[in-house]
Amino acid sequence: MREVTVLGATGSIGKSTLDVVGRHPERFRVHALTANRNVEAMARLCREYRPRVAVMADEVSARGLRERLAGEAAAPSVLAGEAAVTDAVADAPRGIVVAAIVGAAGLRPTMAAVAGGHRVLLANKESLVVAGPLLLAEAERGGAELLPVDSEHNAIYQCLPAGYRRGEAERRGVNRILLTASGGPFRERDPSTLHTVTPEQACSHPNWSMGRKISVDSATMMNKGLEFIEACLLFGMEPDAVDVVIHPQSVVHSLVSYADGSVLAQLGNPDMRTPIAHALGAPDRLAAGVEPLDLFALARLDFERPDPARFPCLSLAEAAMREGGTAPALLNAANEVAVAGFLDGTLAFTRIAAVIEATLARLPAEPAESLEQLMLADARAREIATEWLRQGV
Incomplete structure (x- = not known):
């Protein structure tokens, strides 16, 4: 039986993973679940899958989860904070870790998973985009299996x-x-x-x-x-x-x-x-x-080339891959800021690409030599992108 840790358990990938795991109780047991702040959803998952450890984003959410599970049989140990997520991975028995935390926040726990030699089901694409060469080298050193969960990469x-x-x-x-x-x-x-x-x-x-x-x-x-x-x-x-x-x-x-x-x-x-x-x-x-x-x-299958004028973000990503170094990390950070601006109503949909392009123009790519350097590049890109948002790019 393999122990499974799901990072981002209340998201769509996490819930789909647990649905499959629940169909095969003879093969899998849930070791740990992590979530952001959705206490009610996490409480339901804990009751159904009985993890040993549950981690929430902050102490307020963790306290709420403890209260909802008080008196329950086999209640998990409930922890809080980003460091606790990484610790839950580092302390897990060697098994399967599903990396499904959205955004750059999933990078450090994913690095811990590959360093621990787990089979890592990679759904957090930002880990590869931000720190791909470092992540792959760590997986090689740790003896980890890195299996893609994105439908396209899994198909490949x-x-x-x-x-x-x-x-x-x-x-x-x-x-x-x-x-x-x-x-x-x-x-x-x-x-x-x-x-x-x-x-x-x-x-x-x-x-x-x-x-x-x-x-x-x-x-x-x-x-x-x-x-x-x-x-x-x-x-x-x-x-x-x-x-x-x-x-x-x-x-x-x-x-x-x-x-x-x-x-x-x-x-x-x-x-x-x-x-x-x-x-x-x-x-x-x-x-x-x-x-x-x-x-x-x-009945039919259709295929066509993407229109660069309609989808400028695709061209920006392809150019960042060709440039290499910190360019993909800068691209990803600027995109996260721009998308957040669109979702909260402060940026028009068609300006998402403009914010990303302007941010990349301000921050030339450098060779990527360490995780700390990449995280600094990520933080700087977020600052610049936020400035562009304020200026109404």
């Missing part, structure tokens, strides 16, 4: 040759990675009207149920830009060997093109439980509660 992982390692593309006959994207809710909307987009419209994804921040990233295609960076790093591919392809049905989750002319694809209904189940059970396949794909009902 499934389509690559068995035992593939980063940097083996040429030797293993891998030509290209084709990274699919839904195009989000505004794929066909008149670009001249995008300045009127509301947060509610941006968060109404046509295929996936996601949190608000990642939904906005999908609408701008920054989400795909971050995934572009991830794919290059995870699989050791040059940026020119990774193409983003819009596929509105979200059924083909990604493809790998080979030297012999073959193109392998992974298909399935758009449900995050499929890649989560694959990563939890690999090399075994686990029941995930997902309906099989009905090709007859689907």
Whole structure:
């Protein structure tokens, strides 16, 4: 039986993970759950999955959780704070850690997970975007398995040759990675009207149920830009060997093109439980509660190139990957500030890319040599992006 720690348990990835885990009590036991401040949701998860440890973002939320679980049988040890999240990972028995905390806040716990030699189910894309080379080197030192949970990267992982390692593309006959994207809710909307987009419209994804921040990233295609960076790093591919392809049905989750002319694809209904189940059970396949794909009902599959004018965030991310060093960290930090500004009503949807571009122009990229340097770059980018927000860029 494998011990599972879920970082970000009350989010969409966390809940999907626990749904799959709950279907296989003979294989998995929950060791720890962490959450932000959703006390009621965390209390429900603790009652159902009985973790040994539960961590909340602050002491107020932790106190609320303790009160709700007082007198319960097998109540967990309830801790609080960012350091407690990292400690929960560091103290966990070697097993599975699901890294699903949204944003750069998930970086340190994810680093602790790879350092501890766990199987790390990576759903926090910012960890790779901000500190990819450092994270991958730490995973190598710690003997960790790093398995992607994003549906696209998990699909690529499934389509690559068995035992593939980063940097083996040429030797293993891998030509290209084709990274699919839904195009989000505004794929066909008149670009001249995008300045009127509301947060509610941006968060109404046509295929996936996601949190608000990642939904906005999908609408701008920054989400795909971050995934572009991830794919290059995870699989050791040059940026020119990774193409983003819009596929509105979200059924083909990604493809790998080979030297012999073959193109392998992974298909399935758009449900995050499929890649989560694959990563939890690999090399075994686990029941995930997902309906099989009905090709007859689907009838057709469409593919198109993304429009750079409609999705400038995608081009900014691709350029940051090519520049390297601290550029991806600066990009990610500026995007988080800009998206927060859009969601709170202080920034127009079409100005998200402008804030990111202006921030990158003020902060030239440097070689990334340490986690501390990257965190300083992250903090500086947030300061500059916030200044641009105040100035109404």
